[in-house]
Amino acid sequence: MTHSPHSLNALRKIGRRLLAATLIWIPTLGFSAEESLRPFNAMDVFDLEWVSDPQVSPDGNRVVYVRRSNDIMSDRTRSHLWRIDTDGNNHRPLLSNNDNAYSPRWSPDGNRLAFISSSTGSSQIHVRWMDNGDVAVVTHLQSSPLNLSWSPDGRWLAFTLSVKAPTEPMVKPRSKPKGATWADKPITVSTTRYQYDGRGIVAPSYRHVFVVPAEGGSARQLTTGNFNHSGALSWSSDSQQIFFSAYRQDDWELVSGEADIYAVDIASKTLTQITREPGAERNPQVSPNGRMLTFTHQVRRPLAFTPDKIAVSKLDGSDLQIISGDLDGDASGLIWSKDSQSIFYLYDERGERKIGKASLKGELRKVVSGLGGTTIGRPYLSGGFHVASNTIAFTRGRSDRPADLAIMKKGKTRVITSLNEDVLPFRQLGKVQELVYTSSHDAQEIQGWYITPPNFDPNKKYPLILEIHGGPHLAYGPNFSAELQMMAAQGYVVFYDNHRGSLSYGEDFALLLQYKYSSKEDFADHMSGIDALIKKGFIDDRNLFIAGGSAGGIAAAYAIGLTDRFNAAVAAKPVINWVSKTLTADSMVGQIYHQFPGPPWEHLDHYWKRSPLSLIGNVTTPTMLLTGENDRRTPMSETEQFYQALRLKGVDSVMIRMPGASHGIASRPSRLVSKVDHILAWFERYKKADDAAEKGAKDD
Template identity: 25%
Template sequence: MAIAATDLFKLVSLSYPIATNRGFFVQENRISEEDNTYYQRIYLVNRRGQKTTYGFDQKHDRHPQVSPDQQWLAFLSQAADKTTQVFLQRIDGGGAQQFSNEKEGVTNFGWQPDSKALLLQTTVGAKPQISESDAKKPQPVTVTRAPYKLNGVGLLKENVTYELRIQQRRQKTSHLIMKRQHDFDLGAISPDGQKIAFAAERLPDDPNDFSQATYLFDLTSQKITMVNEHLPQAALSPEAFSADGQQLLLVGSDNHLPNVSQDHLWHYDLTSHELQDVADDVDFDIPGYVNSDFQQDLSGKVADFVTADYYLARGFDHGKMSLYAGGPDERLTPLIDGRRHVTDFALTPDHRGVVFTESTMTIPSRLVYFDLASEEEQVLYDPNRQVTRHLGLVTPQTFNFQRDGFEIEGWYFPPQQASSSHPAILYVHGGPAVGYGYTFFHEMQYLAAKGYGVICPNPRGGLGYGEAFTAAVIKHYGQGDYEDCLATVDEALKLDTTIDPQRLFVTGGSYGGFMTNWIVTHTHRFKAAVTQRSISNWLSMYGTSDIGYYFTPWELEGKWTGDLSDVQGLWDFSPLAHIDHARTPTLVMHSENDERCPIGQGEEFYIGLKLHGVETKFMRFPKSNHDLSRSGLPNLRVARLQAIVDWFDAHQAQPQMAKGE
């Protein structure tokens, strides 16, 4: 049996692992074909892999947190009024009950160390109620800030108040402890419950400032202090307090290079006020980003203390997302390593072990226990094993080569059914500051099951190979990165001599869509192309993308801020400027509500191809944004996969026609 597009509905991913004395909590994320949506539920798994269901409705139960005394499970779920609220459930038995009752719902929460109260993060004015009569008379929307929209959200509300509240476990209402006029991220709570670490934009009213500060809020004095005051340009987020409350781990970048500076692990001493980059002797990102279409609703946890001078952190290096161990004076080294993607983790209450969720190229997601003393692992729960054993998943081959002083790494998925001659697809990732790696990728397995070899390059500009590698694409889009992609195809042809060089195809999304557009306007090597959520014109991208006004100068000019004064430079980097060279049959795919690479980018490229006589179609996805392939409406995810294969299948035997023929 071969994997199908609809097997998305049979597979699940795991996240938010928690270790307790009773077992291991984990969130299971699944996709409902019938309801065309995503659901979550919470299990308690014991050492024998037996599981007990917890939660409220087994559909919207997510982000579990166990109370420090291990008596209560708190989690988010959907209340009767459709708002997101905190629910509580006794771990030793009994049903879940709604705890919070915030008018606009709860966005984040955390336990106080005494287990008697919870902190609740909420808003005022972000979700105004609209009456039926008001809905019939929509009003104009006025914006005053430069960042005024966000992919997946739409227009950002102004005049919103962001609140942190506290509610005693035995009380019905909360009370306000902090109010801010700009959004913040609730981070860590000190062991004595008196200090709250949170992250927020340092200068939120300055559209050209991209720093993010970590602050400490003292509940007793009500004083807020900035942790990284001597490093104001940095972008840092708090991760965890040490057991004595005197140390704080943070993750982020010093921002010395726009959109290139690596994220590192930082250590802050609350007594000496010293902030130290404890990963300045390694050349990889913490945590980095592994390109995938499968993992859902990960906690995003990066680091934690084992002891005051020993901690763990996730890091991404050469395609592996590993769990590293180190200390203030000890270099970070791999602890949980290997060809895999550690997606989430948590320490056991006694700090003698780690429970983590992982993915590999043939294992979608599973729960594993790691003993810190013996370094032995035990698989606790593999929810997909019975499904994947019948799908004939392929194990990709890894290869690398040298170009211009850089190591270029790639992965090759051979067709599931071997043949003496078969087509292959060059698939360029987005970003560009991400990377392919050792994680499950449903789409690549599906394409391989359809008879295609799939070539996945990590060209310069991506993550996992050092900061210089990431920086190499800045001001050089469509140059060395383009050559890296084509060279990866050459290497794959050497690796698998059954690839038919006359049946090569190309696709990619976001930056990969830019590269697909660049490829079809600079070479005729490929039989057909599918460009997804692409960039075709940097001049229009600059002012219409939710990140365009700063991402464009970051990437194309290597500076923090820019303008449209260098029209020729931006145009030269635009695939649309070279459209007269295109002749590759190209399917243009774009989401109607994409705010990252707005649909106008696809519209411009489609019209350019059409008016230049190139075979093309335009496929528009309603109610979809930039994340369609990862978290979009499930039926449209399936339709997208099938359309890609249909386009390539239709052009396998068809001769490529030159314009005018």
């Protein structure tokens, strides 16, 4: 008898419930519940579940959300649709099959639900009738649709789709003899943006706006040209126009940070440009009364961080106003209130994601905090929300749990799911605690957190791992992290901080790393945090380790060129040489414009100073390099340069190449596990023994 992955997961959950019952009984035999628990380990990653993309029904009484989990048999993260009443009742799966489904979107009357599913073998748009559960496949597309949006009259579904552009071969192919085996044909590249991480080298294609009848039929392309039309789609109240964002200029491949709002008429395909502001206007949303637009606006400037502001205008783009001027940071996820008088939005503040509300007069207030838990690997700020009929649904994160579904009604918040209570109450997790300190560089305040191991004893001394986030213009927070919990479970105190350049502390703080990525300044932020922890008395200062991925990998590689305090280092998917990186990676155009004073041939000294390779002469720290072989954001050639330099210097080093992986190494759960396993194995190799144990061994 065989079982589907879904049924195997169900059997495992039954087993965990039996274990839970046993653990409840054990204390009666004289054991404590805590003693019966075991630490979180790598295989627990396959038992985690989390909420994403909640969608409230138009009447505000039901929520459909994407329930995500890691399938141990297919080594994939799976997505299923579940529904639940906002009072927490009637929690059940929406579909009976095991195929991935995502992007649920309610019809305006709440009687149907559109979503994307691979149940037919490829990603297609489906519609489910909510009264009887009937499901129709409404598209037969050659590539995956995105950005689903219902027309207000319920007759149409809009979406974006990538369409290949026609190309002419440079040479006429030669005829080969019948039965002959020749080499594959050459690949001709003639575009500037020819590669994308996760996709590799791609044939020219452009994302366009389409519509399809909501009851099924032929999809019709509304936009044309060699331009990308992307982001949120929003309909006019009469269901005759669709608003979207694009940069439709011939130089679009060489320009970063430009986009305008357009509208296309679904009958005539007539295109109207709505905004013409310098910079980028994106993600338009038409107000419920049909009279106004809101969208994000970002000024174009050659800086590494520029915040997205909330803009409001009339439908034709006139009377444009910025209403979030007092917000020191990004606003995203814009949703109109039912009365068209205010706008809900997401923002980050001091390592925490929140929902805010902006009035049309520019008055800002916090609505709810504590969003998170949708990135389970590392503790990045994450999470989303949706609003309908004065009901807010959002992903609620905690330091000891991935995202559950929370509801806010009439000012009261309630968490209505508990997806991991069959697993995590029966694991000993490391405790996440805040650490606020000042940097030795300039007394700048830095916020960080540290995770203590299970059964932590403050009178003992523990080895420490510094783990540095990517970006660098991103942020960590006190969120659940499978990777860092795995490290803590092996007896390490794990420290992470939001060093200068991190988001959620305002624009000025984010720009402290302008043209200084990496530098002695962010290095000082990290080392000052380590020293602050050492002063607490429970860190073994003979056993310090450093790790990080992407921008964190750069920082780790740079740090070991400035200090020999670390026993060992792991630089995951790092940049080692900024000259070669910017001219080989998929992020070439934007990175050169925003993060450097000019191209490398004009500022060679600056690029070299920022490169960890410039400090290779100082490096003595044993170093592991860990990168996906298909990485096009920080290409494998960067890792190879550093590895070969380390070998030439005689520094203990190893290169771990992840087959099939792009920049997002942890996109498959087994890779997440393998990544942490390799990091811990490397650190264990260079951990110094406890003084008492070492003395005992010598005496023996």
